[in-house]
Amino acid sequence: MRRKIIISLIITGILFFYPLGAKADNDMEELKAQIKQLQATIEVLKTKVDGLEKKQSTQSRQIEKIPEISESVNKLKEEKPKAFSIEGARIGGHLKLYLFDQAQGKRNGSHQSSNTSAGISHFYLYIDKDLTDNTSISVQPDITVTASATPALGSDISRAKSASTTTSIYQAFIKTRLNNGLEIRAGVINPYFSEEYASEIWWDEQYHANKGVADIESWHDAGIELYKNFDFKNWSLPAYLYLLNGNVTNTNGKFVDNNNGKAVLIHFAPEISNFRFFGSMGYGKWDDGNDYDAWHYASGLEYKYKKFTLRSEYLYNKYESSSLTGGGTADTEKKGYYVKGLYRFNPKWRAYINYSDVNLPYTGGSSLLKDTYKAATLGLNYFFTNSSIIMGEVSRVDGDRSDGSEKLDYYRSTIGWRTTF
16 A cells, blocks of 8 residues: 555656656756857957957057157157258348438429338348358348339439339358468459448448449449458558459349450558558450450548548549440440548437539430539438437439539438348
């Protein structure tokens, strides 16, 4: 009996647990399916995480480069100006402007005047660089503004309604000094024909040169200059020797020669105590065919005593067989002189008076005529700084043509400002 009960219980247990086992198997299959789906989701998430980690790593590397990029940008900013600079060069300039300028007077008895105006006359740029201890290079471009404001015989006293601007090379040369004290300058230069003009000291004294004076004293040319100062016990002798194009009748002559000949110029400026004496002599051929002579002479002196300076030069230029507009030729002369006295009251104020008498050839007809300009200028300089000078001046000019066809009588008043920097 007991045996039957035990067997019955076993059979009942088997029948009871069989469906539970089947259900467990089903649950296991579902669980496995869910696990697989979860694993797939994990793989997707893992892929996304790997992508985010790679992106984050790239961004981190870029962030690390920011200081390097910033440093490179800063270096570029620092180096950029160097492209526009000349290492070791000295750069300066000279600005010539006027705050007031007017001329009024008579032409052939008819009263005329120019309008009052302010403006700029010149801007010179100085670029100098030492190549060695004894050799340097200098380039000086010039921007010139012209408004036809300076009255001249044959034209009205007026000012153009608009100005023209031109750019040229004022000077450009290489300079070297040898062991024996000889200095050599080669290129486009202002030779020492007139001491006042070549040394450019008149720039710091007078805004407008007396009418006609620049025509007789200026010389711009290209060639070679030899300079040496000879020192003696009680005096010194600066000496200059030039070999030049010599085409001074043409403003482009300083860049090219019009013939195969060369001009020779010598200049001496001995200094004894308070006196300096000037002397120049030049010779060359001026025409295209290298046939006709050109002669140049100059002499002068300068005396300084304390606050007073006196300077004067006589200048003469002759050109053989110059062409006349109406036909034929004639020997022409440009000659004249100036006498200038300056007095320096104190470091801020200086006054001067300048008288000049100049004869220029007029070749516009069938016969040679002469234009004469007599000018007297009173001026007062105020030194804003040592290199910046305000210049007030009044000039009285009397001009005549030798045949009486033209007469000019006028005053010109100017307040100018010259600054060298």
